[in-house]
Amino acid sequence: MSLALDADAVIWSASEADREGRPLLVLMHGFGSHEGDLFGLAPSLPLEPVIAAVRAPLAAPWPLDGWAWFPRDEQSSPQASDVNAAADAVIDWLDGLSVTPTSVGLMGFSQGGAMVVQLMRRSPERFDYGVVMSGFVTEGEEPGDLTLEESRPPIFWGRGTHDEVIPESAIVRTTDWLPSHSTLSGRIYEGLGHGINQQAAADIRVFIERQLTHDS
Template identity: 50%
Template structure:
């Protein structure tokens, strides 16, 4: 069984220094398998500048010779074990709670990071304002927070490619059924896109995030 050490706060990348973060919404970036915190941080110029963006590093090292880091194992007898996804999401929640007590928080993940983002929302349905799921999936199995999440229905953007052959089809099929029941779902299937992110998808993500900023601003006035 894989162990999940605490997230290394010293390697987190921030779009703004500590003195400029107070009172601003926080967007957490969760990279995919074999990558690191630098991978999605390159998206910062494409994201609304109102967000303070933090890119985290996953806690596990994939088996040699795979590079980078992973949130949970996808190989071996316990590969894609739902408990490992939940453990990783718990670490993300703990890290966020330590750095942001009051600010609205959104999650943006790619592949494994997207699965962890959705799992974090299930752990704390009231904690997160929205999630962006890029080439990821919802983890099968029930969690105690699912009923509350289905009532709250936070906004979720799901983007994936027609030529993505990395995520198993049964996980895509599960997500197609699960997400509309638990979230205010928007998104798009991108023709010809593989297991990656395209410029049209980033344009759609930007539109989605701009809408979330409007909702956050509206909620702050009520």
């Protein structure tokens, strides 16, 4: 299966002329949502990177009026072919950008968080860091896993104690995988459900600023 992102649906924080010589932060929303969702966090994020909020390539099923990276019945254990098709669509979109960023970071929520890790597994040399909120690591092995074991890129993983959307099996799998494949910054938010609160947004900002400082 081949998928493609809608380049016209991307929400940018800067005009094309203002993207030259700047890092890029790609935002990926959750199931049944849209590109405007995480873009609402832009005022809470660092000013240095250009932000691009992308739309997932699959239409979510009725009655949801949104988009998905992979089918909902695969929410915590997507088929490798499905999640990799979505990851490759993001990579193809990046390859087609008219302005080459100085670095690329990823941030995603829920399914979008799973996409963050899958993209880093799919193309480990391309991405500098990842932010995974209420997300998880998919099952199986990927060609880039060995590279990640050596390079240990910075990943922030945040989740709420009251998140009832992501099953325990996916949490356990992620807890086992991330420490050996990343330089992990983990945070569990007491009382938070399947979402992002103000404290998480502040922690994400600090994490991203730290990565930008290291890159400079």
